[in-house]
Amino acid sequence: MAIQLFTPAFEVEECLEQIRECLEKGWTGLGYKTVQFEEEWKKYTGWEHAHYLNSATAGLNLAFDILKEENGWDQDAEVITTPLTFISSNHAILLAGLKAVFADIDDTLCLDPQSVESRITDKTKAVLFVGLGGNTGHYRGVAALCKKYGLKLVLDAAHMAGTRYKNGEVPGKEADVIVYSFQAVKNLPTADSGMICFKDPEYDRIVREKTWLGINKDTYARTNSSGTYKWRYDVEYVGNKYHGNSIIASIGLVQLKYLDRDNAYRRQLAEWYTQGFASYPDKIKLVEIDASCESSRHLFQIIVDNRDEMMLALNQQEIYPGVHYVDNTEYRMYRYADGTCPRARYVSDHVISLPMHMKVTYEDVQTIVKAVISFVTKEHTK
Numbered sequence: 001m002a003i004q005l006f007t008p009a010f011e012v013e014e015c016l017e018q019i020r021e022c023l024e025k026g027w028t029g030l031g032y033k034t035v036q037f038e039e040e041w042k043k044y045t046g047w048e049h050a051h052y053l054n055s056a057t058a059g060l061n062l063a064f065d066i067l068k069e070e071n072g073w074d075q076d077a078e079v080i081t082t083p084l085t086f087i088s089s090n091h092a093i094l095l096a097g098l099k100a101v102f103a104d105i106d107d108t109l110c111l112d113p114q115s116v117e118s119r120i121t122d123k124t125k126a127v128l129f130v131g132l133g134g135n136t137g138h139y140r141g142v143a144a145l146c147k148k149y150g151l152k153l154v155l156d157a158a159h160m161a162g163t164r165y166k167n168g169e170v171p172g173k174e175a176d177v178i179v180y181s182f183q184a185v186k187n188l189p190t191a192d193s194g195m196i197c198f199k200d201p202e203y204d205r206i207v208r209e210k211t212w213l214g215i216n217k218d219t220y221a222r223t224n225s226s227g228t229y230k231w232r233y234d235v236e237y238v239g240n241k242y243h244g245n246s247i248i249a250s251i252g253l254v255q256l257k258y259l260d261r262d263n264a265y266r267r268q269l270a271e272w273y274t275q276g277f278a279s280y281p282d283k284i285k286l287v288e289i290d291a292s293c294e295s296s297r298h299l300f301q302i303i304v305d306n307r308d309e310m311m312l313a314l315n316q317q318e319i320y321p322g323v324h325y326v327d328n329t330e331y332r333m334y335r336y337a338d339g340t341c342p343r344a345r346y347v348s349d350h351v352i353s354l355p356m357h358m359k360v361t362y363e364d365v366q367t368i369v370k371a372v373i374s375f376v377t378k379e380h381t382k
């Protein structure tokens, strides 16, 4: 049977039970389960604020929109970011009317602090760090730079649901805002949704209005206790409709209970892959994971000489890996930075993500390992 890169797995009966509660109660939208999920996420991560969204993309858009507006950044303001990410990370910078400045990655495939520092100018306002594959990379080094230079720090934690440091700490306490994704193939699968966690309580208040068109229902309710103006609300911001709903939050509430179990299995898969490739360090390069990081293992990536041919060879054996990611500076709106991040370009051309999900078995890993090794050793004798 074919082995896919990602296949979501749900606790179906439990999810249906939660969804049934919403349907019977007649409450499927904002509030109710969305609030419960926010509370559970705060308990799980330890963050003080969490607001449930219809996607992480919405969260990234909101993060830059609010930081720009509240800090009075102008059109020249620059955000230092990685070229090796899903496109929504960098689109969020452009959509907010800011300039994306690309820094290079290191062996963790996350931003290299040295490269970040070399890109800082007097226009730099923020850094966007992406924890690729659930890896913390040198996040703390980047956080230290942000502190030193007075820059805001945005953490795209789309892959990091359940990532911890080995001392139990959840990475991100230095960040001004953290955005998680609960899209179907992420570690905490729903259908589409996400969470935005601001450090500043005022930004958390603003984001709650901005995810519902900027509407503030409280102002008139507070001044008119008689209820005469119940229908009336103030509109404080130009916002979008970005909040999550109770049906999808129902799935999130259930899957959150199994996140640590699922991530432990992902780490087991990663261990099996790592053991399988141990004898081929020259042909199959693994991504460096910091010793202090207990990764969510959203991805298992290897770097090989002949990625495109390996992809075809694996596909012929019904193994369907992926690529995370194509260097974003290859896309037309970021091409002004083409060639500025040679390590990211190299990885973009040589990286391959092997199947990583709850339905991959030990036997599947052995099949994949064998196929990969057979390809790289044949290459060798050619």
Ligand SMILES: *Cc1c(COP(=O)(O)O)cnc(C)c1O
Binding pocket: 054, 055, 056, 057, 058, 085, 086, 088, 089, 130, 156, 158, 159, 180, 181, 182, 183, 192, 193, 194
């Ligand atoms: C998936 C992903 C996003 C976007 O998440 P959605 O919830 O699908 O909007 C953002 N950044 C990265 C790195 C991602 O992998």
